[in-house]
Structure formats: C-alpha cells, structure tokens
Amino acid sequence: MKTSFLRDQIVLKKSFLCLGLDSDLDKIPKHLLNESDPIFTFNKILLDSLNKLIVAVKINTAFYEAYGHKGWKTLERTIKYINKNYPDLFTIADAKRGDIGNTSDKYAKAFFSNMDFDSVTVSPYMGNDSVEPFLAYNNKHTILLALTSNKGSNDFQISSNQENNLFKKVLKISKQWKNSNNLMYVVGATKASFLKDIRSIVPNSFLLIPGIGAQGGDLKETFKNGANKDIGLLVNSSRSIIYAGDGEDFIKCSYNEAHRLQQEMQILLND
C-alpha cells in the first residue's frame, strides 16, 4: 500500500486508529472456545465490526507463535481474510525481526511475499544490511523500532547525554539507507515528550504509536507533538479494545471503545 493511500484513508475515515490483534486463548470470550479456530473467529468478528473505525491492523506474531504451527495457520488465515475483505486497511506484522542479510531476506519473504502484509516491524540493532532486505520491497514498509513504550527502553535507547540517545542515532542513520523512503518508525506514546525531537529528525515519516490504553499513553499529547502535515500517525490500541468485554456481547464493548477512540481522533483531526 502506498502511504498516500493510507493518508487518504485517515482523512476519509477521520481516524488514525490501528487495531492490535494480540489475540490470546486465555483472554478471548469463553463461548468462542467451541469454534474450530477460536482466535480466527475472534479476529473476524472484531474486523467485521470495527473496520470502518480503523485504518490499520497490527498482528502481533508472538501471540500466534505461542500456538505453534496451528497458530501460524491462524495468522495466515487472518491476514488473508483482511487482504480479501478489507484491502483498504494497512496491515502490520508486529514481528520485531532483524538478522544478517540472507536471513532477513527470508523474513521479508515470509511477511511480504507469502502473506502480503503491507509492513513489518524490525529491530535496528544489527544495522543497515539487516534492514535493507525489507526495504527492497516496493510499496512495502519497514517499521523500525526507535523509541519503544516499555520501561526497558531506558536501558539502551535513551542515555543520560541527550545528544547521544540511541533512538536519535537510529533515526538519523536509517534515513541514509537505501530505499529509506519505505521506513516508518515505532515511537511509544508513553514517551510523548520526545515526539517533537523525533519530528525534527523525521518530519515526513509515518510513526506507529503503541502504548495508548493499557500502557497509559495520552492521545491528545501524542497528536499535538507527533502529527505532521499528512497526519503521519498510526495510534495502536490492542488490549483496551479487543478485551473491552468478555461476554457473548463482547463485540459491543469493543465497538464502543474503538468508537470512543475514533471520536477523539476526529476531534483532533478537525481542529
């Protein structure tokens, strides 16, 4: 998907909401456990109900790998269902991959060629040649970890000397890589105060913002500091939407939560 299409969808739907499918057998409504593929059914119900409120879907691969090859099949069914029924949604494999070149080639094949995701999250630790195999795909996007939303981001991403912050180095150096126009970045909403700095380095890139909801980030603050002329933001919410309810009518609760977030976004977009 081209980013210009994604931007148009944001304007059309008045939403920059990304739905995170961190779907977990221990947490989905109990009545779905009788289905032959409970997690696929859960995902399908969420997508069928929420697709007009969202512009992107993020599938967290760990939650599928935890069920082995059957989980991987559920992952494949889910992305196939989205690509067939909701081609207007920007799809993200939240896989945080990255390895030496000939290995990253294989990961890129898995997510871009085989499953046809629009994007995949990648760790920058191994540098240039670990990321370029992903960047080589046309109209596919590599969402590089810059500043993450978790406590551990203080260990390496942020240093006491602000100018030496690793996440800034990641932004600056990655801009020089081949096909860097295919880059987007992960920036945690729990670090909204850094967003102005980040925007000064990557004014035009889309940012994927996790951490709204269960992790405590603030939407208004994020928008104020992070939006650019094309909006340039995807704000992800996973647990606070998909586990909003746990009864047979869970989807009403999920809809209400997604709708509440979309309405907040509409106000911000109108301002």
Next chain:
Amino acid sequence: MKTSFLRDQIVLKKSFLCLGLDSDLDKIPKHLLNESDPIFTFNKILLDSLNKLIVAVKINTAFYEAYGHKGWKTLERTIKYINKNYPDLFTIADAKRGDIGNTSDKYAKAFFSNMDFDSVTVSPYMGNDSVEPFLAYNNKHTILLALTSNKGSNDFQISSNQENNLFKKVLKISKQWKNSNNLMYVVGATKASFLKDIRSIVPNSFLLIPGIGAQGGDLKETFKNGANKDIGLLVNSSRSIIYAGDGEDFIKCSYNEAHRLQQEMQILLND
C-alpha cells in the same frame, strides 16, 4: 540444559561446534525434493551423521517461517527429533526475538515451553523487561545479541568512541538483570579482535560465535581471545557444513567439513 553439562560435552566430544540448520529448499540436494518433508529429511540426515562431532544445533527460524505454517511444522518436527534422539545436544532457536513483557512471555512460551529449546537468541534493543520473561525459565538460556558478525554491526553496536560502544553497554547492563546467570551472548567471529575486551566484561558467560566459514571468521584467533576456563564458546557453522555438497552423497561432504572443524577444535582444546 545446565551449562555444566554443556561444558562436559565439549570436553567429551573434543568439540565446541554448533551446527546451524539454515535449511533452504533452493539449496538442499535436489534428490531430497521428492520427500514429503524435504527439509526435515535433510536435517535428519545431517543430525544422524554429525551428532558426535557437534555439541549444539542452531535452528534459524527465518528459514522455516519462509514456508509458512508448513515450515513451522518442520521446525517443530526437527526440534522434537533432536530432543528425543540427541538429548546431549544443546539446542538454540536462532529467532532474534524481543518485545514488551507480555509479548516476550508468548515468545518464551513458544520456544521454551512448547518446543523445549534450551536457548533462544534475543535482541537487547528494548531492554530489561523485554528480556526478563526469557530469563525467568530455569535451565533455559537467553543468548543476547552483543556484537554481531555482519557489516551493519558498525551502525549502532560500535561507535567511534570505544568506551561508549553499545555492545559493551549491553554486556554491562544485562549482567545486572534478574536471573542474568541464564544469559549467553552472540559475538561474531568476524570481530575476534574485540573478544578480549568482551571477556573482561563477561568472563564466565558462554559466547555463541557465528561467522566462521561462509562469513570469513578465523577459528584459532577466536579461541585464543574468547575461550575461558570452561571453554565457554560455541562456534557455529551453517552454510559451509550443510551445503558442502549437493549430490546424493552430500552427507559425506558435510561430514568431512564438520570433521575438519572438530579436528581443528580438538587441537585447540588439547593445547
């Protein structure tokens, strides 16, 4: 597996060789393509022939994910086969995972609980709480990326100011994490000159050394600078062993290459 058992195996087998199963349908001998699960058959032949020359097996998950859920099933069959038939081999899921805590929990479940790997490679970028879910498993090992063998390692892991090198920070900080006794580290053989420095920071940890063979690292130099009183090294070779031949007698070529490496190691261990 306890590291004391691994050390005993190294002494017994006179080898610190790790076999890397980067098994690829495009590269395995053509006659195996008629098998129902060609990659599993390829892996099985290699393991049955080489198990006495090696102390560890590293399975590169990317090569299995590239074939979707069928590839994941081959991965499961392979690790199950090893655990059943060669419980003396230390097993490594070379997956380079790492995410926020509740997600790393799922990855740890996939590799440690479900598939019963002895270890998994993890990227340090997201810090403390992204790694500790792996470290929480008893007698399971987290092999943290420190200094990798690829060109891109110069982007972030090494800086012009030697004292500020990120890989040193990773070694120093990770030592303070909970259950850090379960840590091992990835150090590329192409960076053998750094090994003395690394040993001064983590004198007791096992190091997984990729980059011997196809990537050009030197075994003798690696041993001289990297071995500790318990040896503390696993040197991986993937392509140079598994693709040593491509005919019906490929396994002879693989055996010869693995044997050559084991003999080199035996000399180093005897010295």
